[in-house]
Amino acid sequence: MRKKLTINIISLIIFLVAGNSCKNENTEKSPEKVTVKEASLEEVHFSRNFPATAVALEEVELRADVVGYITGIHIKEGQQVKKGQLLYQVDPTRYQARKQQAEAAASIAEANLERIQKDFQRYERLKAENAIAAQIYDNATVELRNAEQELNAAKSELENTNIDLQYASIYAPFDGTIGFSQVRMGSLVNPGESLLNIISRDNPMGVDFYPEERYLGKFQELASYPKVLEDSIFSIRLPDGSDYPIPGKIEILDRAVNRNTGTVQIRLKFDNNESKIRPGMSLTLFVKETDNEKVILVPRSSLKEQMGEFSVFVVEENIAKQVKVKPGRNYMDKTVILEGLESGQKVVVKGIQKIKDGDEIEIIEEEDR
Known part of the structure; x- marks a missing residue:
């Protein structure tokens, strides 16, 4: 009886082992399908961005220089005016x-x-x-x-x-745009006291920003950079998110650094033929580096972060190999790789969530360079 029981247990073990073996063979993992792209060595221009504000390079407060009552308002508020155009009339x-x-x-x-x-x-x-x-x-x-x-x-x-x-007759001192009138017909005005309106020149327009003092030397160089317009060193983005098509140049570097903030005021000048820039606008200023730099770039989607460390999956003979990398600055939709990759290596850009180091993979698509 005991001998028969032992034989049955041995038979059951053999059956289970054989069953598991068949199951493993039947459920063997198939290669994961991924998309790859080559790490590229490219010559790029990096840029920094700063918050900026549009300001009028010329702006004048129109005030009465004689005493009297306003008998004529010859402008529509907010309209563009020409130099010498009659704006207001004090009773003459x-x-x-x-x-x-x-x-x-x-x-x-x-x-x-x-x-x-x-x-x-x-x-x-x-x-x-x-x-x-x-x-x-x-x-x-x-x-x-x-x-x-x-x-x-x-x-x-x-x-x-x-x-x-x-x-007694107030004329426009230059071509520009007039603001809201501060007086109405019949208002009494006094010399030097009564503000009538404000007029600002539309073109060109100023853009002020306040970089930290550590950048001052760089901007001093850019002030005399001969191809600042040709290379579009200074460009701006408008509040609606659109990029302004005309580059600018440095107009004024302030004489001193602000002691309280450690920043320096810099004013740029932009042509504004279509009056797209208005005084007071909040803008984003982009300052492009003047020197080209060759760097290795990969799509941002190829980077994997874990515990503050970054890695990518490179493909070698259809095997995914996880490689630690040191990322640098972002450039458009790509990231600079400072260490860990060489130009030409293929990195996984889609499907990295499904694979791990050593997995066999199948490339279903290779993204265009």
């Missing part, structure tokens, strides 16, 4: 009247001077013949001098009234 009536008074006073002073000059010329002839008292001649000299001064004063007053009359 009182200034026209003062001008007429000044013209009359100047005319009287001029006629008076002519009369005194003739008298003085007669006194000079009499003095030459010793036919006039010295006191009379001296009085005539003083009277002539006073008449000349009176005429000069009258001319100055006439000039002042002309200036006041001119200031």
Whole structure:
């Protein structure tokens, strides 16, 4: 009985081992299908980005230079204006009247001077013949001098009234865009106090940014870089995410570093023919490196991170081999590999989640370079 039981147990073990063996053979893992791409050695331009703000290179506050009531507003708020275009009119009536008074006073002073000059010329002839008292001649000299001064004063007053009359009309100082009007018809304005509007030049436009002081030397070099426009060293992205098509150049480097922030203000200049850049816009500035650099690049999707370490799967004879790498900066949709790869090695870019080191793989697609 015991012998029969032992034989049955041995038979059961043999059956189980044979069954597992057949199962392993039937469920042997098939090669995983992946997509690969070659690590490429490419010459690239890297760039840094900075937050920036658009500013008007020319901006003027329009203020009244004379006292009076606004009798004319000749612009539409927000419109583009031309240099010399009439914008506002302060009531000119009182200034026209003062001008007429000044013209009359100047005319009287001029006629008076002519009369005194003739008298003085007669006194000079009499003095030459010793036919006039010295006191009379001296009085005539003083009277002539006073008449000349009176005429000069009258001319100055006439000039002042002309200036006041001119200031009663406010013209655009340059081509630009006008803002919201701060006065309305009938508003009383005072010299130097009353803000009428603000006008800013549209083209070119400034862009201000504030890099850290450690970048100052680099920007000093770029200020004199001869191909700054040709190489599109400075470019910007607009708030809607679109890239502005025209490159810029450095206009001003501030004289000093801000002690509180450790940054320096730099102003760029961009052509703005279509007025796409407006003062106050929040922009992203891209500063391209001037020197080309050859680096090994792989798609970002090929990188695998675990516990702060990065690796990629390279393919050697249809076997996936996991290789540790040291990644660098990103460049568009790729990443620079500083250590661990050589140009031409094929790395897995799709399917890395399904494989592990040593797995047999099947390349179903090789991405274009």
